[in-house]
Amino acid sequence: MNNLAIGMFDSGVGGLTVLNEVRQILPQESIYYLADTARIPYGEKSREAIIRYSIENVRFLIEKGIKLLIVACNTASAHALSVLQAMFDIPIVGVIESGAEKAVRITKNKRIAVLGTRGTISSGIYQKEICERLDGAKVIALACPLLVPLIEEKLFSHAATKMIVQEYLSSLKEQQIDTLLLGCTHYPLLTPLFREELGEGVSIVDSASTCAETVLTTLQKMQLQVSQNAIPKYCYFVSDDPHKFQALGRELLGFPIEDVLSVDYTSDKSEVYEYR
Amino acid sequence: MNNLAIGMFDSGVGGLTVLNEVRQILPQESIYYLADTARIPYGEKSREAIIRYSIENVRFLIEKGIKLLIVACNTASAHALSVLQAMFDIPIVGVIESGAEKAVRITKNKRIAVLGTRGTISSGIYQKEICERLDGAKVIALACPLLVPLIEEKLFSHAATKMIVQEYLSSLKEQQIDTLLLGCTHYPLLTPLFREELGEGVSIVDSASTCAETVLTTLQKMQLQVSQNAIPKYCYFVSDDPHKFQALGRELLGFPIEDVLSVDYTSDKSEVYEYR
Numbered sequence: 001m002n003n004l005a006i007g008m009f010d011s012g013v014g015g016l017t018v019l020n021e022v023r024q025i026l027p028q029e030s031i032y033y034l035a036d037t038a039r040i041p042y043g044e045k046s047r048e049a050i051i052r053y054s055i056e057n058v059r060f061l062i063e064k065g066i067k068l069l070i071v072a073c074n075t076a077s078a079h080a081l082s083v084l085q086a087m088f089d090i091p092i093v094g095v096i097e098s099g100a101e102k103a104v105r106i107t108k109n110k111r112i113a114v115l116g117t118r119g120t121i122s123s124g125i126y127q128k129e130i131c132e133r134l135d136g137a138k139v140i141a142l143a144c145p146l147l148v149p150l151i152e153e154k155l156f157s158h159a160a161t162k163m164i165v166q167e168y169l170s171s172l173k174e175q176q177i178d179t180l181l182l183g184c185t186h187y188p189l190l191t192p193l194f195r196e197e198l199g200e201g202v203s204i205v206d207s208a209s210t211c212a213e214t215v216l217t218t219l220q221k222m223q224l225q226v227s228q229n230a231i232p233k234y235c236y237f238v239s240d241d242p243h244k245f246q247a248l249g250r251e252l253l254g255f256p257i258e259d260v261l262s263v264d265y266t267s268d269k270s271e272v273y274e275y276r
Numbered sequence: 277m278n279n280l281a282i283g284m285f286d287s288g289v290g291g292l293t294v295l296n297e298v299r300q301i302l303p304q305e306s307i308y309y310l311a312d313t314a315r316i317p318y319g320e321k322s323r324e325a326i327i328r329y330s331i332e333n334v335r336f337l338i339e340k341g342i343k344l345l346i347v348a349c350n351t352a353s354a355h356a357l358s359v360l361q362a363m364f365d366i367p368i369v370g371v372i373e374s375g376a377e378k379a380v381r382i383t384k385n386k387r388i389a390v391l392g393t394r395g396t397i398s399s400g401i402y403q404k405e406i407c408e409r410l411d412g413a414k415v416i417a418l419a420c421p422l423l424v425p426l427i428e429e430k431l432f433s434h435a436a437t438k439m440i441v442q443e444y445l446s447s448l449k450e451q452q453i454d455t456l457l458l459g460c461t462h463y464p465l466l467t468p469l470f471r472e473e474l475g476e477g478v479s480i481v482d483s484a485s486t487c488a489e490t491v492l493t494t495l496q497k498m499q500l501q502v503s504q505n506a507i508p509k510y511c512y513f514v515s516d517d518p519h520k521f522q523a524l525g526r527e528l529l530g531f532p533i534e535d536v537l538s539v540d541y542t543s544d545k546s547e548v549y550e551y552r
Contacts, residue, residue: 038325040317044428046517048540049314149425152320160436160443167436241322264324 004013005030008067009057012187015072028115030233038239042075043117055081078123099207107179116183118143121207182206236260281306283342285333287316290461291348297488306509315513318351321391330356354399375483376405383455392459394419458482512536
């Protein structure tokens, strides 16, 4: 059991920011990363669709053999975490609690802004998680649906991205926030633009590192750490074309992504193969 | 048979531009429109995924009862049309041949640019369809992956959209094209921006009206026209949340969309319903 991998899923490459943090503090653990690129993006889809996709993703990873699961996608954490925790026996960690905890720890004036996809923001989960942890917190939640497409096109510092970021953040400027919580695993890649727009007075928080700490303590508490002499193994599974994932992942995160397997668990594929 | 509906599918609202043309020239025909919003967008996904989704879409519509099918999505037409035509018995019309035909008819200097999603452009189908119809044609094909997200956010004349359109089209300006073919059913909504950028000397062609003409002649040839006294019925099926489709469709196309049904044919749903 202890030598099984940690499983994680996201709709695409965004969750690699979480993987990166996990492998830094748990360098001996093996990781299976599943990117559901056949159904990307999750951010604009309904709660029902996200729950259905998440269940299929977890089933797939459990069949591969994992001891703990990270839902490395904010939208899936927002809609499906509690359903998954009730359905499956392994420990399951999301990214939202971690992010909320960190934001609450950092803020001084209790005014926190959260950016996310439409699905994450409309779920109201960040608002709830923050207010439960911090009396008198004021949370400004903002859906930023264009940021993921712009990031996937690698336009991190393009004038159009800047203009759209400015527009999204303009409403925050009068709110005197001191903390900006990035409620989407893609968004850390735009941190320089957020910084430029909001200035040094605002702390920018992402959930990746806190999530990794939660994974560490969960493994310790449940005595699920890998044995000392284990050799870590990273496998990447994608539900659509692996090449785009591999190229984009490498470019976005600056480390090579090997062992990428294309897997089809998302629908009945029997009639498709003959057309390849 | 003749009183069955015309079926059409797209990944989202884009194909409504085609529906609009069809209902103008065939006002008595009933139409079933399926929007596969659970898996939108198609434009960046692999050929295999698009073929799989398209087969599921057609099966769903055939079960509902249709006499002719329109693949009202360029990416699906590019990857799946021939597969669908080989698999199913009803007449199936795509949007690509229509668009290519129209562009070839209009161009005078044989220099045609095509805009589309990454999937459509990389399939090479427009290049092939145009060159087969016009000796010596020069086709410049350009993938514009950000246009659909911008249109879905209704930023039709936003400065950021303008900037991105300018950047996409900048490479065309030296190519002396006289015809711009819109190879995505969303793109007609940006026609004013394309016009502004390229000037009056370039004809802008979309495939919706030609596709509707093809449907008309196919129905006539096969004697499948609806009986004179039939009352047309429009039904919309969406594989995810119907509200967004309804609101966006109405806003994009300016006509009310009623009778929208949410249907789940995209995966095993048995375990999801209890969480609604």
